[in-house]
Amino acid sequence: MEESMVEKKSDSSSKTSSSTEAGAEKVANSVLFPCKYASSGCEVTLPQTDKREHEELCDFRPYSCPYPATSCRWQGSLDAVMPHLVQKHKSIPTLQGEDVVILTIDINMPGEIFWLMMQSCFGFHFMLVLQKRRKYGGSHQFFAIVQLIGTEKQAEKFGYRLELNKPQHRLTWEARPCSIHENIASAIMNDGCLIFDTFVAHLFAQNGNLDIKTSWIKRFTHYDTCRAATTDMAIDGLDCNPLIEHLLLCRTVTSVLQ
Protein backbone atom coordinates (compact mmCIF):
# COMPACT_ATOMS: atom_id res chain seq x y z
CA MET A 1 0.00 0.00 0.00
CA GLU A 2 2.77 2.37 1.01
CA GLU A 3 4.78 1.28 -1.95
CA SER A 4 1.95 2.09 -4.32
CA MET A 5 1.68 5.55 -2.73
CA VAL A 6 5.38 6.09 -3.33
CA GLU A 7 4.99 4.91 -6.84
CA LYS A 8 2.14 7.35 -7.40
CA LYS A 9 4.18 10.21 -5.93
CA SER A 10 7.29 9.56 -8.02
CA ASP A 11 5.10 9.04 -11.06
CA SER A 12 3.33 12.37 -10.70
CA SER A 13 6.60 14.20 -9.89
CA SER A 14 8.32 12.86 -13.03
CA LYS A 15 5.36 13.99 -15.14
CA THR A 16 5.64 17.47 -13.60
CA SER A 17 9.40 17.74 -14.25
CA SER A 18 9.13 16.57 -17.86
CA SER A 19 6.31 19.00 -18.62
CA THR A 20 8.33 21.80 -16.96
CA GLU A 21 11.37 20.98 -19.19
CA ALA A 22 9.21 20.95 -22.30
CA GLY A 23 7.77 24.32 -21.33
CA ALA A 24 11.23 25.78 -20.69
CA GLU A 25 12.47 24.47 -24.08
CA LYS A 26 9.42 25.99 -25.80
CA VAL A 27 10.16 29.36 -24.20
CA ALA A 28 13.90 29.14 -25.07
CA ASN A 29 13.13 28.38 -28.72
CA SER A 30 10.68 31.26 -28.97
CA VAL A 31 13.41 33.72 -27.91
CA LEU A 32 15.59 34.78 -30.87
CA PHE A 33 19.19 35.89 -30.43
CA PRO A 34 21.32 37.91 -32.88
CA CYS A 35 24.29 36.18 -34.55
CA LYS A 36 27.54 37.03 -32.78
CA TYR A 37 28.77 38.56 -36.05
CA ALA A 38 25.90 41.11 -36.10
CA SER A 39 28.46 43.91 -35.68
CA SER A 40 30.12 42.71 -38.93
CA GLY A 41 26.82 42.92 -40.81
CA CYS A 42 24.94 39.65 -40.17
CA GLU A 43 21.25 40.37 -39.60
CA VAL A 44 20.23 36.81 -38.72
CA THR A 45 18.45 36.21 -35.41
CA LEU A 46 17.78 32.65 -34.28
CA PRO A 47 17.09 30.42 -31.23
CA GLN A 48 20.04 29.68 -28.92
CA THR A 49 19.95 26.03 -30.04
CA ASP A 50 20.68 26.93 -33.71
CA LYS A 51 23.06 29.81 -32.98
CA ARG A 52 26.36 27.90 -32.87
CA GLU A 53 25.66 25.97 -36.08
CA HIS A 54 24.90 29.21 -37.95
CA GLU A 55 27.93 31.06 -36.55
CA GLU A 56 30.31 28.31 -37.64
CA LEU A 57 29.33 28.96 -41.28
CA CYS A 58 28.21 32.59 -41.11
CA ASP A 59 29.44 34.59 -44.13
CA PHE A 60 30.26 37.44 -41.73
CA ARG A 61 32.59 35.38 -39.50
CA PRO A 62 36.14 36.73 -39.63
CA TYR A 63 38.60 35.48 -42.25
CA SER A 64 41.89 34.02 -41.03
CA CYS A 65 45.15 34.87 -42.79
CA PRO A 66 45.33 32.45 -45.76
CA TYR A 67 49.15 32.60 -45.98
CA PRO A 68 50.13 28.93 -45.63
CA ALA A 69 52.57 27.34 -43.22
CA THR A 70 52.97 30.35 -40.95
CA SER A 71 51.98 31.18 -37.40
CA CYS A 72 50.19 34.36 -38.50
CA ARG A 73 47.20 34.73 -36.20
CA TRP A 74 45.62 37.64 -38.09
CA GLN A 75 41.83 37.64 -38.53
CA GLY A 76 39.66 40.24 -40.20
CA SER A 77 36.98 41.03 -42.74
CA LEU A 78 37.15 39.84 -46.35
CA ASP A 79 38.03 43.36 -47.53
CA ALA A 80 41.00 43.40 -45.19
CA VAL A 81 42.55 40.10 -46.36
CA MET A 82 44.42 41.41 -49.42
CA PRO A 83 45.76 44.53 -47.65
CA HIS A 84 46.99 42.25 -44.84
CA LEU A 85 48.72 39.87 -47.30
CA VAL A 86 50.37 42.76 -49.15
CA GLN A 87 51.58 44.49 -45.97
CA LYS A 88 52.57 41.52 -43.79
CA HIS A 89 53.49 38.85 -46.38
CA LYS A 90 55.24 40.94 -49.00
CA SER A 91 56.92 38.06 -50.79
CA ILE A 92 53.86 36.84 -52.74
CA PRO A 93 54.29 37.28 -56.51
CA THR A 94 51.06 38.52 -58.11
CA LEU A 95 50.17 38.24 -61.80
CA GLN A 96 47.31 39.77 -63.75
CA GLY A 97 45.03 38.10 -66.30
CA GLU A 98 42.82 35.03 -66.52
CA ASP A 99 44.47 33.34 -69.44
CA VAL A 100 47.50 31.69 -67.98
CA VAL A 101 50.00 32.00 -65.22
CA ILE A 102 53.12 29.92 -65.14
CA LEU A 103 54.46 28.95 -61.77
CA THR A 104 57.94 27.54 -62.21
CA ILE A 105 59.29 25.50 -59.36
CA ASP A 106 62.57 23.77 -58.62
CA ILE A 107 61.25 20.29 -57.84
CA ASN A 108 64.59 19.23 -56.37
CA MET A 109 64.43 21.72 -53.51
CA PRO A 110 64.91 19.57 -50.40
CA GLY A 111 62.38 19.08 -47.61
CA GLU A 112 58.70 19.88 -47.23
CA ILE A 113 58.20 23.27 -48.85
CA PHE A 114 55.52 25.30 -50.61
CA TRP A 115 55.33 27.75 -53.49
CA LEU A 116 52.76 30.51 -53.47
CA MET A 117 51.41 32.83 -56.15
CA MET A 118 48.48 35.22 -56.53
CA GLN A 119 46.56 35.62 -59.77
CA SER A 120 44.23 38.58 -60.29
CA CYS A 121 41.44 38.33 -62.84
CA PHE A 122 37.68 39.00 -63.18
CA GLY A 123 38.14 41.54 -60.36
CA PHE A 124 39.13 38.81 -57.89
CA HIS A 125 42.33 37.48 -56.37
CA PHE A 126 43.11 33.76 -56.55
CA MET A 127 45.84 32.08 -54.54
CA LEU A 128 47.74 29.10 -55.95
CA VAL A 129 49.64 27.08 -53.35
CA LEU A 130 51.83 24.18 -54.38
CA GLN A 131 52.99 22.05 -51.49
CA LYS A 132 55.69 19.39 -51.56
CA ARG A 133 54.94 16.91 -48.77
CA ARG A 134 56.76 13.81 -47.59
CA LYS A 135 54.78 10.60 -47.97
CA TYR A 136 54.95 7.54 -45.76
CA GLY A 137 57.99 5.71 -47.11
CA GLY A 138 60.07 8.85 -47.63
CA SER A 139 59.08 9.83 -51.18
CA HIS A 140 57.40 13.19 -51.86
CA GLN A 141 54.06 14.23 -53.31
CA PHE A 142 52.97 17.58 -54.76
CA PHE A 143 49.58 19.13 -53.98
CA ALA A 144 48.31 22.15 -55.94
CA ILE A 145 45.58 23.96 -54.01
CA VAL A 146 43.68 26.91 -55.46
CA GLN A 147 41.70 29.35 -53.29
CA LEU A 148 39.61 32.42 -53.99
CA ILE A 149 40.04 35.43 -51.72
CA GLY A 150 36.26 35.55 -51.44
CA THR A 151 33.18 33.78 -50.11
CA GLU A 152 32.08 30.20 -50.86
CA LYS A 153 29.24 31.59 -53.03
CA GLN A 154 31.72 33.63 -55.08
CA ALA A 155 34.02 30.60 -55.45
CA GLU A 156 31.19 28.61 -57.05
CA LYS A 157 31.16 31.08 -59.96
CA PHE A 158 34.68 30.20 -61.09
CA GLY A 159 36.51 27.30 -62.60
CA TYR A 160 40.24 26.79 -63.13
CA ARG A 161 42.50 24.51 -65.05
CA LEU A 162 46.03 23.51 -64.08
CA GLU A 163 48.27 22.01 -66.74
CA LEU A 164 51.58 20.19 -66.81
CA ASN A 165 52.93 20.05 -70.36
CA LYS A 166 55.69 18.44 -72.35
CA PRO A 167 55.75 17.66 -76.06
CA GLN A 168 52.98 15.16 -76.86
CA HIS A 169 52.01 14.88 -73.18
CA ARG A 170 49.66 16.86 -70.98
CA LEU A 171 48.24 16.34 -67.49
CA THR A 172 45.22 18.55 -66.77
CA TRP A 173 43.19 19.16 -63.65
CA GLU A 174 39.93 21.13 -63.91
CA ALA A 175 37.92 22.08 -60.83
CA ARG A 176 36.29 24.91 -58.92
CA PRO A 177 38.41 26.86 -56.45
CA CYS A 178 37.62 26.76 -52.76
CA SER A 179 37.13 29.89 -50.71
CA ILE A 180 39.66 30.95 -48.06
CA HIS A 181 36.63 30.73 -45.75
CA GLU A 182 36.51 26.94 -46.23
CA ASN A 183 38.50 24.40 -44.30
CA ILE A 184 41.30 23.43 -46.72
CA ALA A 185 41.70 19.88 -45.41
CA SER A 186 38.01 19.03 -45.77
CA ALA A 187 37.81 20.87 -49.13
CA ILE A 188 40.61 18.63 -50.43
CA MET A 189 38.96 15.53 -48.94
CA ASN A 190 35.67 16.39 -50.69
CA ASP A 191 36.80 17.96 -53.96
CA GLY A 192 40.44 16.92 -54.28
CA CYS A 193 43.18 18.95 -55.90
CA LEU A 194 45.95 18.35 -58.44
CA ILE A 195 48.11 15.67 -56.83
CA PHE A 196 51.23 14.23 -58.47
CA ASP A 197 54.28 12.40 -57.24
CA THR A 198 57.96 13.03 -57.90
CA PHE A 199 57.99 10.63 -60.88
CA VAL A 200 55.34 12.73 -62.68
CA ALA A 201 57.11 15.94 -61.59
CA HIS A 202 60.40 14.73 -63.13
CA LEU A 203 58.54 13.56 -66.25
CA PHE A 204 57.29 17.10 -66.97
CA ALA A 205 60.25 19.07 -65.53
CA GLN A 206 63.03 20.53 -67.65
CA ASN A 207 66.42 20.96 -65.95
CA GLY A 208 64.71 20.39 -62.61
CA ASN A 209 62.16 23.17 -63.21
CA LEU A 210 58.47 22.42 -63.56
CA ASP A 211 56.02 24.84 -65.18
CA ILE A 212 52.42 24.83 -63.99
CA LYS A 213 49.96 26.70 -66.19
CA THR A 214 46.79 28.11 -64.70
CA SER A 215 43.76 29.37 -66.58
CA TRP A 216 40.55 30.74 -65.13
CA ILE A 217 36.98 30.76 -66.35
CA LYS A 218 34.06 32.74 -64.99
CA ARG A 219 31.24 30.23 -65.18
CA PHE A 220 27.70 30.79 -66.32
CA THR A 221 24.93 28.25 -66.62
CA HIS A 222 23.06 27.43 -69.80
CA TYR A 223 20.73 24.58 -68.96
CA ASP A 224 19.07 24.22 -72.39
CA THR A 225 22.47 23.84 -74.00
CA CYS A 226 23.39 21.37 -71.30
CA ARG A 227 20.38 19.20 -71.86
CA ALA A 228 20.97 19.22 -75.61
CA ALA A 229 24.58 18.26 -75.13
CA THR A 230 24.50 15.60 -72.48
CA THR A 231 25.09 12.80 -74.94
CA ASP A 232 28.36 14.22 -76.19
CA MET A 233 31.41 12.17 -75.23
CA ALA A 234 33.49 15.06 -74.04
CA ILE A 235 30.90 16.42 -71.65
CA ASP A 236 28.84 13.43 -70.65
CA GLY A 237 28.92 13.18 -66.87
CA LEU A 238 29.82 16.83 -66.37
CA ASP A 239 27.35 19.39 -65.11
CA CYS A 240 26.63 22.63 -66.95
CA ASN A 241 29.40 24.75 -65.58
CA PRO A 242 32.36 22.62 -66.60
CA LEU A 243 30.72 22.15 -69.98
CA ILE A 244 30.69 25.89 -70.56
CA GLU A 245 34.10 26.20 -68.93
CA HIS A 246 35.51 23.54 -71.23
CA LEU A 247 33.98 25.17 -74.28
CA LEU A 248 35.47 28.52 -73.38
CA LEU A 249 38.89 26.94 -73.01
CA CYS A 250 38.44 25.12 -76.30
CA ARG A 251 37.39 28.26 -78.11
CA THR A 252 40.45 30.05 -76.81
CA VAL A 253 42.54 27.45 -78.59
CA THR A 254 40.40 27.28 -81.71
CA SER A 255 40.39 31.05 -82.17
CA VAL A 256 44.15 31.01 -82.65
CA LEU A 257 43.73 29.28 -85.97
CA GLN A 258 40.96 31.51 -87.31
Add this chain to the structure above:
Amino acid sequence: MEESMVEKKSDSSSKTSSSTEAGAEKVANSVLFPCKYASSGCEVTLPQTDKREHEELCDFRPYSCPYPATSCRWQGSLDAVMPHLVQKHKSIPTLQGEDVVILTIDINMPGEIFWLMMQSCFGFHFMLVLQKRRKYGGSHQFFAIVQLIGTEKQAEKFGYRLELNKPQHRLTWEARPCSIHENIASAIMNDGCLIFDTFVAHLFAQNGNLDIKTSWIKRFTHYDTCRAATTDMAIDGLDCNPLIEHLLLCRTVTSVLQ
Protein backbone atom coordinates in the same frame (compact mmCIF):
# COMPACT_ATOMS: atom_id res chain seq x y z
CA MET B 1 122.95 0.01 -73.46
CA GLU B 2 121.35 -3.43 -73.26
CA GLU B 3 118.26 -1.90 -71.72
CA SER B 4 117.90 0.47 -74.65
CA MET B 5 118.13 -2.49 -77.08
CA VAL B 6 115.31 -4.26 -75.18
CA GLU B 7 113.26 -1.14 -75.26
CA LYS B 8 113.70 -0.84 -79.01
CA LYS B 9 112.67 -4.50 -79.55
CA SER B 10 109.52 -4.32 -77.44
CA ASP B 11 108.70 -1.03 -79.07
CA SER B 12 108.81 -2.40 -82.62
CA SER B 13 106.91 -5.63 -81.68
CA SER B 14 104.02 -3.63 -80.11
CA LYS B 15 103.78 -1.52 -83.27
CA THR B 16 103.52 -4.72 -85.38
CA SER B 17 100.72 -6.24 -83.19
CA SER B 18 98.65 -3.04 -83.10
CA SER B 19 98.85 -2.63 -86.88
CA THR B 20 97.80 -6.31 -87.29
CA GLU B 21 94.73 -5.74 -85.02
CA ALA B 22 93.77 -2.62 -86.94
CA GLY B 23 93.99 -4.56 -90.19
CA ALA B 24 91.87 -7.41 -88.83
CA GLU B 25 89.22 -4.95 -87.58
CA LYS B 26 89.19 -3.23 -90.99
CA VAL B 27 88.57 -6.57 -92.73
CA ALA B 28 85.81 -7.53 -90.20
CA ASN B 29 84.01 -4.24 -90.73
CA SER B 30 84.13 -4.57 -94.50
CA VAL B 31 82.21 -7.89 -94.31
CA LEU B 32 78.43 -7.34 -94.14
CA PHE B 33 76.05 -9.85 -92.52
CA PRO B 34 72.26 -10.10 -92.99
CA CYS B 35 69.96 -9.27 -90.03
CA LYS B 36 68.83 -12.45 -88.28
CA TYR B 37 65.22 -11.44 -89.12
CA ALA B 38 65.94 -11.51 -92.88
CA SER B 39 63.51 -14.44 -93.20
CA SER B 40 60.76 -12.16 -91.74
CA GLY B 41 61.44 -9.47 -94.36
CA CYS B 42 64.38 -7.39 -93.04
CA GLU B 43 66.75 -6.56 -95.91
CA VAL B 44 69.40 -4.83 -93.79
CA THR B 45 72.99 -6.11 -94.00
CA LEU B 46 75.60 -4.72 -91.64
CA PRO B 47 79.01 -5.38 -89.98
CA GLN B 48 79.08 -7.95 -87.16
CA THR B 49 79.84 -5.14 -84.68
CA ASP B 50 76.52 -3.32 -85.43
CA LYS B 51 74.38 -6.45 -85.90
CA ARG B 52 73.20 -6.97 -82.31
CA GLU B 53 72.25 -3.31 -81.83
CA HIS B 54 70.12 -3.37 -85.02
CA GLU B 55 68.46 -6.71 -84.20
CA GLU B 56 67.35 -5.48 -80.75
CA LEU B 57 65.24 -2.77 -82.43
CA CYS B 58 64.58 -4.35 -85.83
CA ASP B 59 60.97 -3.79 -86.97
CA PHE B 60 60.91 -7.40 -88.17
CA ARG B 61 61.78 -8.91 -84.77
CA PRO B 62 58.94 -11.09 -83.46
CA TYR B 63 56.17 -9.59 -81.30
CA SER B 64 55.56 -11.13 -77.88
CA CYS B 65 52.03 -11.71 -76.62
CA PRO B 66 50.93 -8.35 -75.13
CA TYR B 67 48.39 -9.90 -72.75
CA PRO B 68 49.54 -8.62 -69.34
CA ALA B 69 50.33 -10.59 -66.20
CA THR B 70 50.36 -14.00 -67.85
CA SER B 71 53.00 -16.61 -68.58
CA CYS B 72 52.03 -16.73 -72.26
CA ARG B 73 55.24 -17.30 -74.20
CA TRP B 74 53.71 -16.80 -77.66
CA GLN B 75 55.76 -14.86 -80.22
CA GLY B 76 54.88 -14.09 -83.81
CA SER B 77 54.49 -11.51 -86.56
CA LEU B 78 52.45 -8.32 -86.07
CA ASP B 79 49.66 -9.71 -88.27
CA ALA B 80 49.38 -12.73 -85.98
CA VAL B 81 49.02 -10.77 -82.69
CA MET B 82 45.27 -10.05 -82.86
CA PRO B 83 44.33 -13.58 -84.01
CA HIS B 84 46.43 -14.93 -81.11
CA LEU B 85 44.70 -12.64 -78.58
CA VAL B 86 41.24 -13.54 -79.86
CA GLN B 87 41.93 -17.29 -79.89
CA LYS B 88 44.01 -17.70 -76.72
CA HIS B 89 42.84 -14.82 -74.52
CA LYS B 90 39.13 -14.79 -75.27
CA SER B 91 38.11 -12.65 -72.29
CA ILE B 92 39.18 -9.26 -73.72
CA PRO B 93 36.20 -6.92 -74.27
CA THR B 94 36.57 -5.02 -77.56
CA LEU B 95 34.77 -1.79 -78.48
CA GLN B 96 34.58 0.03 -81.79
CA GLY B 97 34.99 3.77 -82.45
CA GLU B 98 37.49 6.51 -81.67
CA ASP B 99 35.25 8.85 -79.78
CA VAL B 100 35.06 7.37 -76.35
CA VAL B 101 35.22 4.13 -74.51
CA ILE B 102 34.26 3.84 -70.90
CA LEU B 103 36.08 1.30 -68.80
CA THR B 104 34.25 0.89 -65.52
CA ILE B 105 36.20 -0.69 -62.71
CA ASP B 106 35.40 -1.70 -59.16
CA ILE B 107 38.21 0.13 -57.38
CA ASN B 108 37.59 -1.81 -54.17
CA MET B 109 38.53 -5.17 -55.68
CA PRO B 110 41.23 -6.49 -53.35
CA GLY B 111 44.84 -7.21 -54.27
CA GLU B 112 47.03 -6.34 -57.23
CA ILE B 113 44.80 -6.75 -60.28
CA PHE B 114 44.41 -5.39 -63.81
CA TRP B 115 41.59 -4.49 -66.15
CA LEU B 116 42.01 -4.88 -69.90
CA MET B 117 40.08 -3.56 -72.87
CA MET B 118 40.61 -3.31 -76.62
CA GLN B 119 39.46 -0.33 -78.67
CA SER B 120 39.30 -0.53 -82.46
CA CYS B 121 39.41 2.67 -84.50
CA PHE B 122 41.19 4.17 -87.53
CA GLY B 123 41.73 0.57 -88.69
CA PHE B 124 43.94 -0.20 -85.68
CA HIS B 125 43.55 -2.00 -82.35
CA PHE B 126 44.52 -0.21 -79.13
CA MET B 127 44.89 -1.98 -75.79
CA LEU B 128 44.04 -0.17 -72.54
CA VAL B 129 45.45 -1.81 -69.43
CA LEU B 130 44.64 -0.45 -65.99
CA GLN B 131 46.76 -1.93 -63.22
CA LYS B 132 46.18 -1.63 -59.50
CA ARG B 133 49.55 -2.02 -57.77
CA ARG B 134 50.53 -2.02 -54.11
CA LYS B 135 52.87 0.80 -53.13
CA TYR B 136 55.55 0.71 -50.47
CA GLY B 137 53.56 1.41 -47.29
CA GLY B 138 50.58 -0.75 -48.26
CA SER B 139 48.41 1.73 -50.18
CA HIS B 140 47.59 1.17 -53.85
CA GLN B 141 48.22 3.10 -57.04
CA PHE B 142 46.48 2.84 -60.43
CA PHE B 143 48.42 2.90 -63.72
CA ALA B 144 46.61 3.27 -67.06
CA ILE B 145 48.82 2.07 -69.92
CA VAL B 146 47.78 2.37 -73.56
CA GLN B 147 49.41 0.35 -76.35
CA LEU B 148 48.94 0.13 -80.09
CA ILE B 149 48.92 -3.31 -81.70
CA GLY B 150 51.37 -1.94 -84.24
CA THR B 151 54.90 -0.65 -84.80
CA GLU B 152 56.60 2.28 -83.00
CA LYS B 153 56.30 4.35 -86.21
CA GLN B 154 52.54 3.68 -86.38
CA ALA B 155 52.16 4.58 -82.68
CA GLU B 156 53.66 8.04 -83.31
CA LYS B 157 50.70 8.85 -85.57
CA PHE B 158 48.15 8.61 -82.74
CA GLY B 159 47.25 10.47 -79.63
CA TYR B 160 44.82 9.51 -76.88
CA ARG B 161 43.11 11.16 -73.96
CA LEU B 162 42.02 9.46 -70.75
CA GLU B 163 39.51 11.26 -68.53
CA LEU B 164 38.20 10.88 -65.00
CA ASN B 165 35.07 12.99 -64.51
CA LYS B 166 32.76 14.12 -61.78
CA PRO B 167 30.59 17.24 -61.71
CA GLN B 168 32.83 20.32 -61.81
CA HIS B 169 35.99 18.18 -61.74
CA ARG B 170 38.04 16.52 -64.43
CA LEU B 171 41.44 14.83 -64.50
CA THR B 172 42.83 14.42 -68.02
CA TRP B 173 45.90 12.67 -69.38
CA GLU B 174 46.88 13.22 -73.03
CA ALA B 175 49.77 11.33 -74.60
CA ARG B 176 50.86 9.13 -77.49
CA PRO B 177 50.37 5.38 -77.16
CA CYS B 178 53.36 3.08 -77.06
CA SER B 179 53.71 0.14 -79.41
CA ILE B 180 53.49 -3.43 -78.12
CA HIS B 181 57.00 -3.69 -79.64
CA GLU B 182 58.33 -1.28 -76.99
CA ASN B 183 59.47 -2.23 -73.53
CA ILE B 184 56.53 -1.15 -71.32
CA ALA B 185 58.67 -0.39 -68.25
CA SER B 186 61.06 1.91 -70.13
CA ALA B 187 58.16 3.47 -72.11
CA ILE B 188 56.51 4.41 -68.79
CA MET B 189 59.82 5.67 -67.38
CA ASN B 190 60.32 7.91 -70.45
CA ASP B 191 56.78 8.97 -71.34
CA GLY B 192 54.76 8.20 -68.19
CA CYS B 193 51.14 7.13 -68.11
CA LEU B 194 48.01 8.12 -66.21
CA ILE B 195 48.89 7.45 -62.56
CA PHE B 196 46.51 8.09 -59.67
CA ASP B 197 46.25 6.84 -56.12
CA THR B 198 43.27 5.44 -54.22
CA PHE B 199 42.30 8.88 -52.88
CA VAL B 200 41.83 10.21 -56.44
CA ALA B 201 40.10 6.95 -57.46
CA HIS B 202 37.57 7.33 -54.60
CA LEU B 203 37.14 11.03 -55.44
CA PHE B 204 35.93 10.19 -58.96
CA ALA B 205 34.24 6.84 -58.23
CA GLN B 206 30.49 6.43 -57.78
CA ASN B 207 29.37 3.52 -55.60
CA GLY B 208 32.87 2.08 -55.83
CA ASN B 209 32.85 2.14 -59.65
CA LEU B 210 35.21 4.36 -61.59
CA ASP B 211 34.59 5.32 -65.23
CA ILE B 212 37.59 5.99 -67.44
CA LYS B 213 36.84 7.65 -70.77
CA THR B 214 39.19 7.16 -73.70
CA SER B 215 39.27 9.16 -76.90
CA TRP B 216 41.63 8.76 -79.83
CA ILE B 217 42.99 11.18 -82.39
CA LYS B 218 44.85 10.38 -85.58
CA ARG B 219 47.50 13.08 -85.64
CA PHE B 220 48.63 15.14 -88.57
CA THR B 221 51.18 17.92 -88.56
CA HIS B 222 50.53 21.50 -89.60
CA TYR B 223 53.75 23.36 -89.00
CA ASP B 224 52.68 26.81 -90.29
CA THR B 225 49.71 26.76 -87.95
CA CYS B 226 52.00 25.69 -85.16
CA ARG B 227 54.47 28.47 -85.71
CA ALA B 228 51.65 31.00 -85.83
CA ALA B 229 50.17 29.67 -82.64
CA THR B 230 53.15 29.13 -80.38
CA THR B 231 52.37 32.17 -78.25
CA ASP B 232 48.92 30.96 -77.29
CA MET B 233 48.51 29.97 -73.65
CA ALA B 234 46.76 26.72 -74.32
CA ILE B 235 49.36 25.34 -76.70
CA ASP B 236 52.59 27.06 -75.72
CA GLY B 237 55.12 24.36 -74.98
CA LEU B 238 53.29 21.69 -76.95
CA ASP B 239 54.48 20.46 -80.31
CA CYS B 240 52.27 20.43 -83.39
CA ASN B 241 50.60 17.10 -82.86
CA PRO B 242 49.00 17.72 -79.48
CA LEU B 243 47.95 21.14 -80.74
CA ILE B 244 46.00 19.58 -83.58
CA GLU B 245 44.88 16.76 -81.32
CA HIS B 246 43.60 19.25 -78.77
CA LEU B 247 41.82 21.28 -81.43
CA LEU B 248 40.07 18.21 -82.76
CA LEU B 249 38.87 17.31 -79.28
CA CYS B 250 37.78 20.90 -78.68
CA ARG B 251 35.88 21.08 -81.95
CA THR B 252 34.06 17.88 -81.10
CA VAL B 253 32.75 19.63 -78.01
CA THR B 254 32.12 22.96 -79.67
CA SER B 255 30.14 21.41 -82.51
CA VAL B 256 27.53 20.15 -80.07
CA LEU B 257 26.35 23.69 -79.47
CA GLN B 258 26.20 24.76 -83.10
